[in-house]
Structures are given as C-alpha cells and as structure tokens.
Amino acid sequence: MRDKALVRTYRDRSYVSTAMVQHGGTTVAFAMDDKRRIYYSVLDLEQASAKKGDLDSAYWNAEPALLPFPSEFVDPYADVPVAYPMPVVKAGGTIEVRPQELFGAASDPFLSTTARLTAPVPIQVVSDGRYILVFRQSIAVGHADMVYRTTGNTLTGSAARPDVATVGGVKAAAADASLLCDRYALVGSALKPVVEARYQRSRSKFTPAAGGSDTLGTRDMDGKQFYEPTTRLSFLPRLTDGGFAVLLLPTQVEGVSRWQLFVNNAAEKRIESYNCERTADGLFDVAGTQLWTSPDPRFRKSVLEREPGTDPNTNRPLVPVPATTDRAGTALRFTAGTPSEVRIATAALPSPSGGATFEAWVKATAPGGTVLASQDDSTPTGFRLGLNGQYQPYAANGSRGWQVTSKLALTPGVVPTLVPHTATITERLAAYHQIPDTTGPLANHTPIGAPTTPPGSTPATAPGAALTLPTATIARGTQVTVGYTIPPEKVMPKNWVGIYTPGATLNTGSLHWQYAPDTGGTVSLPNSGNLPAGPYQLWLLANDGYPTLAGPYDLTIA
Incomplete structure (x- = not known):
C-alpha cells in the first residue's frame, strides 16, 4: 500500500500511449x-499543503483533463x-450543422x-520555455473522420458533397x-490554446477586409476569441505509425535555437532529417535568415548579426x-533527351486577388527547353518560361513570346538562377511585362509549324531574304x-x-543563334559544334523576335 501511494494511477479509461514534458519546472503528462482522445495531467507542486502531504503523487490533477483542440486548420506553407x-x-450527433443551428446546444x-x-x-510533446507544443500524426485519406476542403474555403467531413x-x-x-x-499556454494546472491577433473583420491573420477599416485584435466583430489554428507541417513527407521525432536545439548564438525533425519516410525506406529556424513567434521558418559577419576572417567567429x-x-x-556546403536538401535532375515533368496541382487553391508569382531555381546544363509552364500554355491565361539556345x-503566352533579358543570363552548369514570373488568372501575360508596343515585332511571335523543306531549298516569307549553306550535311563537331x-x-x-x-515551335527558344545585322554575309553559330548527330532546321528571323524572313532550311549533322 505504501508503494502504491508513490504513484498516481488513472483507471477511468483505456490508455494506449503516453508522453511527458518538463515546462518551466512543472511536469505535464499526456495520454x-x-x-x-488526448488527456493531460499537471504535477502542480505550487499548491503544496499539509492536507495533501509530502508525496508528489498527491499533486497531480484529481482527474485527467481532455486536451482542447482548435476549431480551425491551416497549412502556412501552402502557396495561399x-x-x-x-x-x-x-454534441451527441454526427450530422454537420451551421453554427446558428446549434440553438444553444454545445x-x-x-x-x-x-x-x-x-x-x-x-x-510527442516539446516545451520551448513559453509554450507547450503537441505534435501528432494525422489520420490518412479515407478515414471516416477525415475532412475535405470545399470551394467555399471551409472543411467538411462529407466527401460526397458537390462543393x-x-x-x-x-x-x-x-x-x-x-x-x-x-x-498551449500552461495556466495554473490547465492548458489553454494560444490566443492570436487577426484582422477583426476578415478574421484573417494575413489579409484585412476590403475598404481599409479593418484592424488587428484578438477577437472578431462578434467578440469571439481568435485562437491559433492547428498547423500542418506540409514540408515533411507522409508519416507512418508515428515515425517522427522533434527536438529544439541550441545554436552558437545566445538565445537562438533551431528546430530539428526526424521523419521515417517509409515510401523511400529512409530516415530524413530536417533542420530549420524558429520564426519570431516560435514556429517553423523553412525559408531561413541571412546572417552577417565581419569582413575580416580573424573576427568572424566573434561577429554574427541578423541584419x-x-x-x-x-x-x-x-x-x-x-551558405554552408553540407546543408541538407534535394533537387530534381532532368536527363537530357528524356521527357520528364513535375505537375503542381492548383485547382483547389483559392483564386489569387490580383496575381500569383511562380518561381523556379534552375541550374542549366544544356541549352533550350521549358522550365515552368501552365498545363495548357496556348490559352489566353496560359504561360511558359524557358531558356533559349543561348541560356537566356x-x-x-500562346503564340506570343518575349525575351526576358537581352544578355547572357545563366552560366551553364554553374550558377543556379531564379526565373520569376507574375501572371493573373484573367489578364494576359503581356500586361505584366509592360510591353509598350503590343503591335511591334516582339508582340507578333507567330509559331511556325512549316512542313519539312527539301534539302537545298530556302522558301522565304520576306521577298529577297535567303539562307545559303554549302552542304546539307556536316560532320558532328563542326561549327554551323x-x-x-x-x-x-x-x-x-x-x-x-x-x-x-x-x-x-520558334518561340520556345533556339538551340544556338547569332545576329545577322547586315544585308548579307556569313555567320557562325556559337557552340553549335557541340550539337549531337541528327536532323535540324535553320531559320532567318526578324529583330530579336520570331517573324520569319527565311526558312526553314534542313541540315543534317552526321
């Protein structure tokens, strides 16, 4: 009996797993x-009394408390x-109702x-010194309690709903x-969800309501408290059987710590490690922060600033x-000559208000090709970003194209380069490149799907323009x-x-090119000696655009 008094036992239900954390000198147990359902109990030694005695077991909660969860869900790492x-x-039912239909019921x-x-x-439970963070694996798609996004930016448990x-x-x-x-914040012997500030009218943390009269506050216009939503860490892979671990690690900078996560990626049969900064409010910063140091190597170990x-x-x-060279990370490598692509689904995202930005980091190892494109780039709202034969x-957009830069922009195989683009759902691509003259040559890039031309002939679309080539076949390694x-x-x-x-298609970019600025002459196409054996076509085109002066002219590299 005496030994039993040293342990606090709860027999009110069947528990299957437990976790425990120390938070500011207080022990909190979870099960x-x-x-x-997740319950918790707090070892509150601040409430010492002669009646309870000296044994720690007397200072746990009399009954485990049900851990409250938010009524909102967010993926802060999504595009929107x-x-x-x-x-x-x-309460007591399973049918979804509108909040006003509760009629006072819970x-x-x-x-x-x-x-x-x-x-x-x-x-798993972690304390960052200010809050207690509870990490849990979600159920999988197909589970009876899964919820689905609707087109009205809500969630529903009914997968059969038409919206x-x-x-x-x-x-x-x-x-x-x-x-x-x-x-959660520990208040006495209770865990309380974290209150957050949002715009009171829009109820959004990021976007105020239209009209400019929205202000930040911890309650909406009806006086309802704002609580932090449950956060989905979507930058991590799919979990299996709770195979994850979360740590908060110190750094060499005083007061600065970083998140360290390990995940069992069952699909790839490997354990993956993720290390990222803490945001100003203590969550996960996957973008990182640029640090600054002394220009003199002698002082770099003692100087480290965030600005x-x-x-x-x-x-x-x-x-x-x-940046360190041993930083964890992966990239996709596309093999030349092998059709490959990554499709990014955006159908379920809310429509952007005014525009959306698309970016791609590119390490070019070969000239030409598409980098980023909408699924159908021939539509009025479609777009395509790529590199031409000069790595530019x-x-x-459809049959229209624009050169983004006029000089060599990429160093082949060396420098990863950011290629940004902004477009809206309803506006033409041209409007966002600020082309002053939409009737000039750059606005009339008509793709030519001309039939194969017999060797030696050069049909010209501009009278008097022509291409000449000594032979229709050249040896591999010979510059064109x-x-x-x-x-x-x-x-x-x-x-x-x-x-x-x-x-x-001409406006997807040539393999190699050279200017032809005079009434006539001879040009050599730089790096064309590196082209593999096969059939090619030569075109004479106008003024940095794609209107055809002459071509196509067949050429074979053997």
Whole structure:
C-alpha cells in the first residue's frame, strides 16, 4: 500500500500511449486513449499543503483533463495559406450543422475540432520555455473522420458533397498522415490554446477586409476569441505509425535555437532529417535568415548579426555569411533527351486577388527547353518560361513570346538562377511585362509549324531574304556556318539566324543563334559544334523576335 501511494494511477479509461514534458519546472503528462482522445495531467507542486502531504503523487490533477483542440486548420506553407474552419457537429450527433443551428446546444468537442484528425499512434510533446507544443500524426485519406476542403474555403467531413474541391481529380483532404502541431499556454494546472491577433473583420491573420477599416485584435466583430489554428507541417513527407521525432536545439548564438525533425519516410525506406529556424513567434521558418559577419576572417567567429551593419573590429560593413556546403536538401535532375515533368496541382487553391508569382531555381546544363509552364500554355491565361539556345530566359503566352533579358543570363552548369514570373488568372501575360508596343515585332511571335523543306531549298516569307549553306550535311563537331541575304528594307541590327530541332515551335527558344545585322554575309553559330548527330532546321528571323524572313532550311549533322 505504501508503494502504491508513490504513484498516481488513472483507471477511468483505456490508455494506449503516453508522453511527458518538463515546462518551466512543472511536469505535464499526456495520454491517448483507445478512442483517439488526448488527456493531460499537471504535477502542480505550487499548491503544496499539509492536507495533501509530502508525496508528489498527491499533486497531480484529481482527474485527467481532455486536451482542447482548435476549431480551425491551416497549412502556412501552402502557396495561399487559409485558416479553414472545421465543420460544426452538435454534441451527441454526427450530422454537420451551421453554427446558428446549434440553438444553444454545445458542439461536439471531438468532431467539431481538429481533435478528429488525430491518428491512433504515439504523440510527442516539446516545451520551448513559453509554450507547450503537441505534435501528432494525422489520420490518412479515407478515414471516416477525415475532412475535405470545399470551394467555399471551409472543411467538411462529407466527401460526397458537390462543393468538395478536387486536386488532379482527387478530393482535396485537409491532411494525409501529416505531422500536425498545436501550442498551449500552461495556466495554473490547465492548458489553454494560444490566443492570436487577426484582422477583426476578415478574421484573417494575413489579409484585412476590403475598404481599409479593418484592424488587428484578438477577437472578431462578434467578440469571439481568435485562437491559433492547428498547423500542418506540409514540408515533411507522409508519416507512418508515428515515425517522427522533434527536438529544439541550441545554436552558437545566445538565445537562438533551431528546430530539428526526424521523419521515417517509409515510401523511400529512409530516415530524413530536417533542420530549420524558429520564426519570431516560435514556429517553423523553412525559408531561413541571412546572417552577417565581419569582413575580416580573424573576427568572424566573434561577429554574427541578423541584419546588415558595421563591424566593430574593422569599422567596415558587415558581409553576408556564406551558405554552408553540407546543408541538407534535394533537387530534381532532368536527363537530357528524356521527357520528364513535375505537375503542381492548383485547382483547389483559392483564386489569387490580383496575381500569383511562380518561381523556379534552375541550374542549366544544356541549352533550350521549358522550365515552368501552365498545363495548357496556348490559352489566353496560359504561360511558359524557358531558356533559349543561348541560356537566356524567355516568356511566352500562346503564340506570343518575349525575351526576358537581352544578355547572357545563366552560366551553364554553374550558377543556379531564379526565373520569376507574375501572371493573373484573367489578364494576359503581356500586361505584366509592360510591353509598350503590343503591335511591334516582339508582340507578333507567330509559331511556325512549316512542313519539312527539301534539302537545298530556302522558301522565304520576306521577298529577297535567303539562307545559303554549302552542304546539307556536316560532320558532328563542326561549327554551323551559314550565309544569309536580307533586302535593305528588312535590315535590322537584331535580325538573327537560329538552329532548331525539326518542327519545334520558334518561340520556345533556339538551340544556338547569332545576329545577322547586315544585308548579307556569313555567320557562325556559337557552340553549335557541340550539337549531337541528327536532323535540324535553320531559320532567318526578324529583330530579336520570331517573324520569319527565311526558312526553314534542313541540315543534317552526321
């Protein structure tokens, strides 16, 4: 009997897993039962009394408390973060109702909150000194308690509803065996969800309501408290059987710590490591922060700042800390000549208000090709970004195309380069490149799908313009040299000759090219000696654009 008094035992339900954390000197224990409900108990030694005695076991909560979960869900790492409200279910039932239909009744604390997303696997709890963070794996798609996004930016547990959003033809589930995070403040012997500030009218953390009269506050216009939504850590892979671990690690900078996560990626049969900064409010910063240090190597170990400034040792400006070469990360490698692509589903995302930005980091190892494109780039709202034969970025929309830069933009195989593009759902691409003259040559890039031309012939679309080649077949490794003739009225300093694969759309970029600025002469196409054996076509095109002066002219490299 005496030994039993040293241990606090709860027998009110069947518990299947436990977790424990020290938070500011206080111990908090957690347990999940066989119905996926999570309970907690606090060892509150601040309430010492003669009646309870000296044994610690007397200072746990008399009964475990049900851990409250938010009624909203967010993926802050999505392209468009939206705090989706969970469906409302009346206590004791399973049918979804509108909040005004509760008529004073309570909502179900499990089905009306993100608690329903808890998978029956062990959880993990971490203290950052200010809050207690609960990490749990979500249920998978197909589970009876899964919720799905609707086109009205809400969540529903009814996958059969006609307004359920789809991504690539699949119903858009809120999560799928994902890692979820919730934060709590310890108040006495109770855990309280974290209150956050939002715009009171729009109820959004990021966007105020239209009209300019929205202000930040912790309650909406009806006086309802704003709580942090459950956060989905979507930058992590799909979880299996609770195979994850979360740590908060110190750094060499005082007061600065970083998140370290390990995930069992069962699909790839490997354990993956993720290390990222903490945001200003303590969550996960996957973008990172540029640090600054002394320009003098002698002082770099003692100088580390988060903003630009002056080095106190040398009185010279601080310099950026270079990125480490052993940083964890992966990239996709596309093999030349092998058709490959990555499709990014956007059908379920809310329509952007005014525009959307698309970016791609590119390490070019071969000239030409598409980098980023909409699924159908021939539509009025479609777009395509790519590199031409000179490693220069270009943008195109249907039959229209524009050169983004006029000089060499990429160093082959060396420098990863950011190629940005902005377009809207309803506006033409041209409007966002600020082309002043939409009737000039650059606005009339008509793709030519001309039939194959017999060797030796050069049908010209501009009378008097022609290409000449000594032979229709050259040896591999030989630089392509071609003669040209242009009538005086068509001469422009940026007329050019380009070489393409047969049937290629001209505004997707040539393999190699060179300017032909005079009425006639000979040009050699730089680096064309590196082309592999095969059939090609030569074109004479106008003024840095794609109007055809002459071509196509067949050429074979053997």
